Structure formats: C-alpha cells, structure tokens
Amino acid sequence: xxxxxxxxxxxxxxxxxxxxxxxxxxxxxxxxxxxxxxxxxxxxxxxxxxxxxxxxxxxxxxxxxxxxxxxxxxxxxxxxxxxxxxxxxxxxxxxxxxxxxxxxxxxxxxxxxxxxxxxxxxxxxxxxxxxxxxxxxxxxxxxxxxxxxxxxxxxxxxxxxxxxxxxxxxxxxxxxxxxxxxxxxxxxxxxxxxxxxxxxxxxxxxxxxxxxxxxxxxxxxxxxxxxxxxxxxxxxxxxxxxxxxxxxxxxxxxxxxxxxxxxxxxxxxxxxxxxxxxxxxxxxxxxxxxxxxxxxxxxxxxxxxxxxxxxxxxxxxxxxxxxxxxxxxxxxxxxxxxxxxxxxxxxxxxxxxxxxxxxxxxxxxxxxxxxxxxxxxxxxxxxxxxxxxxxxxxxxxxxxxxxxxxxxxxxxxxxxxxxxxxxxxx
Amino acid sequence: xxxxxxxxxxxxxxxxxxxxxxxxxxxxxxxxxxxxxxxxxxxxxxxxxxxxxxxxxxxxxxxxxxxxxxxxxxxxxxxxxxxxxxxxxxxxxxxxxxxxxxxxxxxxxxxxxxxxxxxxxxxxxxxxxxxxxxxxxxxxxxxxxxxxxxxxxxxxxxxxxxxxxxxxxxxxxxxxxxxxxxxxxxxxxxxxxxxxxxxxxxxxxxxxxxxxxxxxxxxxxxxxxxxxxxxxxxxxxxxxxxxxxxxxxxxxxxxxxxx
Numbered sequence: 183x184x185x186x187x188x189x190x191x192x193x194x195x196x197x198x199x200x201x202x203x204x205x206x207x208x209x210x211x212x213x214x215x216x217x218x219x220x221x222x223x224x225x226x227x228x229x230x231x232x233x234x235x236x237x238x239x240x241x242x243x244x245x246x247x248x249x250x251x252x253x254x255x256x257x258x259x260x261x262x263x264x265x266x267x268x269x270x271x272x273x274x275x276x277x278x279x280x281x282x283x284x285x286x287x288x289x290x291x292x293x294x295x296x297x298x299x300x301x302x303x304x305x306x307x308x309x310x311x312x313x314x315x316x317x318x319x320x321x322x323x324x325x326x327x328x329x330x331x332x333x334x335x336x337x338x339x340x341x342x343x344x345x346x347x348x349x350x351x352x353x354x355x356x357x358x359x360x361x362x363x364x365x366x367x368x369x370x371x372x373x374x375x376x377x378x379x380x381x382x383x384x385x386x387x388x389x390x391x392x393x394x395x396x397x398x399x400x401x402x403x404x405x406x407x408x409x410x411x412x413x414x415x416x417x418x419x420x421x422x423x424x425x426x427x428x429x430x431x432x433x434x435x436x437x438x439x440x441x442x443x444x445x446x447x448x449x450x451x452x453x454x455x456x457x458x459x460x461x462x463x464x465x466x467x468x469x470x471x472x473x474x475x476x477x478x479x480x481x482x483x484x485x486x487x488x489x490x491x492x493x494x495x496x497x498x499x500x501x502x503x504x505x506x507x508x509x510x511x512x513x514x515x516x517x518x519x520x521x522x523x524x525x526x527x528x529x530x531x532x533x534x535x536x537x538x539x540x541x542x543x544x545x546x547x548x549x550x551x552x553x554x555x556x557x558x559x560x561x562x563x564x565x566x567x568x569x570x571x572x573x574x575x576x577x578x579x580x581x582x583x584x585x586x587x588x589x590x591x592x593x594x595x596x597x598x599x600x601x602x603x604x605x606x607x608x
Numbered sequence: 609x610x611x612x613x614x615x616x617x618x619x620x621x622x623x624x625x626x627x628x629x630x631x632x633x634x635x636x637x638x639x640x641x642x643x644x645x646x647x648x649x650x651x652x653x654x655x656x657x658x659x660x661x662x663x664x665x666x667x668x669x670x671x672x673x674x675x676x677x678x679x680x681x682x683x684x685x686x687x688x689x690x691x692x693x694x695x696x697x698x699x700x701x702x703x704x705x706x707x708x709x710x711x712x713x714x715x716x717x718x719x720x721x722x723x724x725x726x727x728x729x730x731x732x733x734x735x736x737x738x739x740x741x742x743x744x745x746x747x748x749x750x751x752x753x754x755x756x757x758x759x760x761x762x763x764x765x766x767x768x769x770x771x772x773x774x775x776x777x778x779x780x781x782x783x784x785x786x787x788x789x790x791x792x793x794x795x796x797x798x799x800x801x802x803x804x805x806x807x808x809x810x811x812x813x814x815x816x817x818x819x820x821x822x823x824x825x826x827x828x829x830x831x832x833x834x835x836x837x838x839x840x841x842x843x844x845x846x847x848x849x850x851x852x853x854x855x856x857x858x859x860x861x862x863x864x865x866x867x
Contacts, residue, residue, distance in 0.1 A: 601720060608717065
C-alpha cells in the first residue's frame with residue numbers, strides 16, 4: 183500500500199485519528215472476511231478495494247478533481263447516478279456504517295437519531311472520511327425526518343443540495359419526482375459546467391444499468407443451494423458499488439459471477455446444501471456494518487439476500503426508455519419511473535415492499551426472514567410490524583431485530599438468532 | 609451415569625442432573641466475576657454421559673467442557689413443557705434478560721420476544737431497586753406485599769432514572785412498601801407487554817430467578833388477568849431444559865424428541 187498521508191493531509195483529514203481507525207481495520211477484516219472458507223477467488227478484487235479503502239480510489243477522485251472534475255456525495259439510491267455519470271462527475275455514497283464516528287455526530291445531533299445519520303455526520307465533523315472531504319457538494323434527500331433536518335445542519339460543513347422525495351406513488355407524485363430529477367440535472371450541469379445531452383445521458387443510463395445488471399446476476403446466483411457466495415461477501419460487493427468506479431466495478435462483478443456460475447454448475451458452495459437460508463430485510467447496511475451477517479454466518483446459517491438499499495432495493499431496473507418518446511425528456515421520465523419502483527419505507531402505503539419481501543423469500547428459498555431495523559429508523563421499524571404479520575401468515579419464520587453499530591448487544595443478538603435457528607430447524 | 613444441563617446466566621449458574629429421566633440433583637451458584645471458575649466448582653469431580661450448556665456463557669462452556677450448546681429460549685421452552693405439558697406461554701425473567709415464549713400445544717417454540725439490551729424489566733433492575741430501598745433481593749417482594757393503601761406510581765423504567773426517583777420518593781417520606789409495590793407494578797406492566805407481543809394463552813408459566821419473588825408473581829398475574837404457574841424451583845428450569853436436550857441426544861429413557 184502506498185503512503186497516502188500527504189493526500190490525506192491535503193484533504194484536511196484528522197490524521198491521528200484516521201490512522202488509528204485504519205490500523206484497526208485489517209484485524210477486523212481478517213477475522214470476518216479472510217477467515218471464511220470456500221471463498222470465490224473473484225473476491226480478491228474486493229479484498230484489494232478494502233485494503234485500499236481510503237487510498238487508491240480516493241487518489242482517483244483527487245486526480246479527477248485536479249483535472250477540473252467534480253465529486254458529488256450521495257446518501258440514497260434515489261439520487262440518479264446516471265445524471266452524475268453523464269456530466270463526467272464522480273458520485274460516491276457517503277452513508278456511515280461505523281460506530282467510531284457516532285459520538286462525533288452526537289456532538290452536533292440529538293442522540294435519539296439513527297446511527298446511519300450520526301455516523302455519516304460524525305465522519306464529516308471529525309474529518310475522518312476522505313470521500314466526504316473530496317466532495318464538491320453532497321446530495322441529501324427527504325427519506326426520513328432525521329435525514330431531512332440533518333441536511334440543514336450538514337450544509338454548515340459542506341454545500342448540501344436536497345432532493346425531495348414524494349411519499350406516495352400516484353401519477354402526481356411521479357410528475358413531482360420528475361421535476362426533482364430535472365432540477366438535479368440543472369444543479370449538476372451548473373456545478374460541473376458540463377451540459378447533459380441526450381447522448382451523454384444515454385451513456386450514463388447504459389453504464390449504471392450495466393452495473394445493476396451485474397449485481398443482479400450476482401444476486402440471482404445466490405438462489406442456488408448450496409449457495410456459492412457468503413452473505414458477507416455479497417454484501418461487501420454491494421457496499422463497494424456505492425463508491426467504486428462503475429465501469430471497473432461492473433467488470434469485476436461480472437468476473438465474480440462467471441466464477442460463481444461455474445461453482446453452481448459443480449454444486450460447490452460456501453456451506454453445505456441444506457444450510458438454513460436467511461433473507462435480511464430492512465434498513466440499509468453501509469460499510470463496514472457487517473454485524474448481523476457475521477452473527478448469522480457464524481451460526482451455521484447463510485444470508486442469501488438483502489432486501490435493503492444495500493441490496494435488492496438498489497437493483498430495480500433496467501431503465502426502460504420508451505421508443506416513442508425520444509430525447510432527454512423521455513430519458514428523464516424513464517429514470518424517474520424506474521426509481522419509483524424502489525420501494526423504500528418512506529412511502530405510504532407501501533404494499534409493494536411487502537410483496538417484494540414475500541417474493542424474495544420464495545425466490546431465494548429462505549428458511550427464515552430477519553426484519554432488521556437500525557435503532558430509531560422509524561419507517562422500517564413500523565413496517566416490520568406489517569411484514570411480520572404477513573410472513574407469519576405465510577408460515578415463514580420471522581425474527582425482528584433492532585440494533586445499532588455498536589458491539590455491546592452482540593451476545594444478546596446471537597442468543598436470539600440461535601434460538602431462531604432452533605425454531606427453523608425444529 | 610448421569611446427564612447434565614448447565615445454565616450459565618448473568619447472575620446465577622444452575623446445574624441439573626438427570627438419572628433415568630428424573631431429576632437426581634441440582635445446584636445453583638452465583639455467577640460472580642469468573643463464570644468458568646464457578647462452573648468448575650460446580651462440576652469438579654463429576655462425570656456425565658453428556659452435558660449440554662445454555663445461557664449467555666454457553667459458548668464459553670462449549671470451548672472448555674460442554675458437549676453441545678442450545679439457546680436459553682429453546683431450553684426454557686423444553687424445561688417448561690416437561691413440567692407443565694399444557695403450557696402455552698412461558699415468561700422467563702432472569703438477571704439480565706426477560707423473555708416471552710409462545711409454545712405450540714406440542715411444546716415447540718412458536719415465537720419468542722426478548723427485551724432489548726436495557727436492564728428495565730429484568731432481575732438486575734429489581735436488585736438495584738432493592739439496594740436503593742436498603743433491602744436484600746429476597747426481602748423486596750414480601751416488603752412490597754405488605755404495602756397498605758396501594759402503590760406509589762413509578763414513572764421511570766430506566767434503571768438509573770428509577771433509582772433517583774426512588775431516592776426522591778424516600779426523601780419525600782413515602783412508605784417504602786408502597787414504593788416497592790409501585791416498582792413491581794411498573795416492571796410487571798413491561799413484562800406483560802413483552803408477553804402480549806407473542807400472544808398470551810393459558811397455561812402461563814413463570815420461570816427464572818425473578819419468579820421467586822412473590823410480589824412479582826402477583827402483579828404479573830393481575831396484569832395478565834390469568835393465573836400463573838410457578839414451579840418449585842423456577843431458577844433451574846432452563847438448566848433442566850438443557851439436560852432434557854442432552855438426554856434426547858443420548859437416547860435416554862424418556863426420549864421425547866418427537867413428542
């Protein structure tokens with residue numbers, strides 16, 4: 183690994199704390215990831231990305247900026263990446279998944295707020311994230327009240343542009359969201375100085391569609407029994423998708439999928455066939471939140487899918503541009519419509535998400551579903567009540583878990599999961 | 609030779625020995641600061657055909673001496689079903705956890721709920737409150753039952769806040785028996801709500817160390833409006849469940865796995 187200290191200093195990082203954080207990573211990653219058995223060799227690339235977590239990719243951002251390019255931070259799969267790519271800008275997902283920066287977030291924000299917001303905010307306040315530091319501006323969105331109000335405060339640290347999400351899925355809401363997408367186009371054009379033409383946007387759509395298609399391939403392969411890849415590894419690929427270069431990432435995921443296809447043909451898996459299969463449904467799991475996956479996979483079970491923004495909710499697609507409507511307007515409609523098929527819990531009513539959970543449980547042959555909510559994540563906490571009822575009616579064992587990024591409840595969660603596994607097996 | 613179940617809880621360690629399908633012996637010891645030492649004290653000089661560990665220290669036991677581990681939820685269900693074959697709801701309140709388990713008529717776990725990491729609604733809470741009232745944990749329940757003129761309502765469920773609420777109630781000159789009753793009612797409501805989340809059906813069996821508290825038995829029964837069954841030694845039921853599990857796998861006398 184190269185020495186990035188000069189680059190980090192230039193980005194204004196708190197070097198002392200940042201060093202301490204990075205020094206802790208290899209041991210954790212080694213324990214959770216490198217110790218796994220029967221790992222696909224295609225995970226080598228993702229191991230490398232983690233070993234360079236604040237290095238090689240940040241260097242690419244810095245080089246891009248040196249040539250006049252812009253870097254745009256995002257926190258939600260509703261922010262249209264296609265538009266960012268079309269303007270030759272780089273988008274990076276900034277959601278925080280680390281306990282370490284939560285107290286920094288709490289220096290500013292109230293404590294009774296979800297750990298995702300506090301962690302991300304804390305990364306900025308404490309100057310611990312080079313991606314955050316490299317951003318020319320960040321894009322917030324109104325997916326929950328906590329985020330909505332946090333953006334007003336974040337704007338004091340970094341220019342924060344906010345997209346308003348509708349809360350229903352009627353034609354009026356579609357029209358409103360289209361307006362937001364168009365306003366975002368203007369914002370990106372202004373920030374980058376690059377005009378987003380229909381040709382450029384077509385290329386942006388193609389790139390991001392290809393990325394989603396590669397990830398969908400990876401997910402489809404997890405339907406096999408024995409499953410050819412661990413939930414931990416698949417989740418990691420998904421987490422990295424939010425900040426890696428989209429073209430290179432797509433290539434690597436496709437290479438991994440090729441290898442997994444062969445494994446499925448040979449009947450090879452990370453765990454024996456018949457290992458209890460878990461669908462994880464709920465709040466996002468930003469890097470490095472691996473806590474629940476490691477509890478599940480440390481207990482003779484395997485996670486086969488995540489119904490999450492860091493999972494299947496990112497994968498709706500492709501973007502279907504209707505032939506009759508040519509040009510930018512049709513493309514933007516297609517982007518907006520595709521996005522509204524992403525069934526975030528911020529919508530009401532949100533019966534489509536319930537259908538998704540049930541469908542995914544069947545497609546991935548889940549033996550049990552964990553309804554996971556981050557602490558204080560009201561939309562997912564409340565929807566879990568409905569989802570649990572539905573799944574129980576269908577006879578699918580369900581476990582509701584609410585947790586944060588800390589390790590203090592791991593023993594308790596293990597007990598609950600092990601008991602759940604005993605229920606599945608009995 | 610005997611079969612054993614060992615429940616390593618946060619406050620106590622319980623050992624149950626089975627011989628020919630019957631409880632031959634049992635013991636309960638404080639967990640203290642070194643659970644492994646305490647286990648070795650309980651087990652020294654003993655040999656079992658099979659030993660199954662449960663409770664929060666189960667994995668520690670597995671790396672040292674246990675043949676197998678099961679979760680305390682399954683163990684609790686199993687122990688209760690063995691003692692009360694018509695049990696449909698288990699309320700198990702221990703030192704740091706409270707659990708509610710819905711059982712199928714065959715005694716299998718249908719659904720369970722567990723308190724979150726907070727100590728409210730657990731034995732630990734009652735211990736802290738007994739301390740604030742200058743009582744031993746054994747004195748707390750009878751003290752509360754002696755209250756005249758009803759309970760003093762307690763609003764805080766957080767252990768830290770409740771303690772300061774108790775201190776200020778004492779300073780105000782409130783009768784400590786009425787304060788103690790108020791504490792039991794507050795905790796009873798919380799545990800009853802946990803139980804309602806799995807659905808409460810008769811018979812309801814109350815186990816765990818907190819089930820030894822006569823006032824807790826009463827307020828919980830009142831809260832649920834159902835009679836509660838409390839076994840003679842409620843704190844060893846989980847260990848019994850682990851022992852029964854060991855017996856099944858050993859193929860013992862009362863092989864009841866497929867009942």
